[in-house]
Amino acid sequence: MQRRLFLSAAAAPPLGLALSGCASPGVDAYAQDKPVLDLAQYFNGRVLAHGMFQNRSGRIARRFSVVMDCAWQGSQGVLDEAFTYSDGTTQRRVWRLTKHADGRYTGTADDVVGEARGQARGNAFRWAYTLALPVDGRVYHVDLDDWMVLIDERVMLNRATMSKWGVHLGDITLSFSKP
Template identity: 40%
Template sequence: MKPRRLVIAGLAVLGLTVLAACSAKPRTPKTFLSDRQLNLEEFFEGQTVAYGQFQDVLGNVPRRFTVDINGTWDGETLTLIEDFVYDDGATEQRVWTLTKTGEDTWTGTAPGVLGTASGIERGDTFNWTYKIDLPVKDGTMRVDFDDWMWLLSDDRLLNRAYVSRYGIRLGEVILFFEKK
């Protein structure tokens, strides 16, 4: 009986190891895939549109959306007015106020965000983390976002956001931004 339990325990550990490997998040790069330099204030100033979807950990895609973004930069503060339209017809507006705090660092606030969001630019990559009370059908749900953005070209940005609650991953938001 003991050898059977040992095999089952070994398979469980192997399964958890494979699952953990599949759920790894990006890291701040030490080397870069391109020589592009992401500057949020340049990319988001003016009109941008984003296309995205939420995918849960089981692979289901319960929601898709588009976002029209109007960005203004005053030399210190980047304001992003985001107008969401979901595939079910629901709408939402979120207004971000981002402050450049260093050569490559940012902080930000928006309604629903708890405390202050923080981010860092490195080459063509930006990592942005925050806790937010997201609107859901029955009220709000408090979740953590770990956003990773990659500048693909002067007018295109890819965003993959890992969404978790109590340290447990709920799913991911994939967004594709395009300057108008």
């Protein structure tokens, strides 16, 4: 079933091509917005998240919760994510992040192809990466355009757009909270 959802989304005509002239603002547009997001400060200790994946037609295809144990030493951070999906399956992803000058970050994880690269400005963080996504015994490389926006010191919202070969496959929405 997952494979059919994924493959039907990949084979559908690229609606995004009709909207290609409508570019989203860059992260610099949020440079003055408060509260200022410092990933090393926010992702430190335990963080909880709840989210969903919506396919390109808007149907909620998967729901999940995440328990994150996060720690930083200097400019190096580890975000250990334990996912539990609504169907009872589990997954673990361990991000290794590096904080660079000017709000730039890089990151790696076992299921990330190459290196994730991002930029924080004001209350927003945007990064891009390629994820090796297993679907029905096969692995597909999908691109994510991932935005996080700090609401207050406890809550951050996240929206990621998933695509393959420029074709929009769906969206991931998360709400992070610090206990």
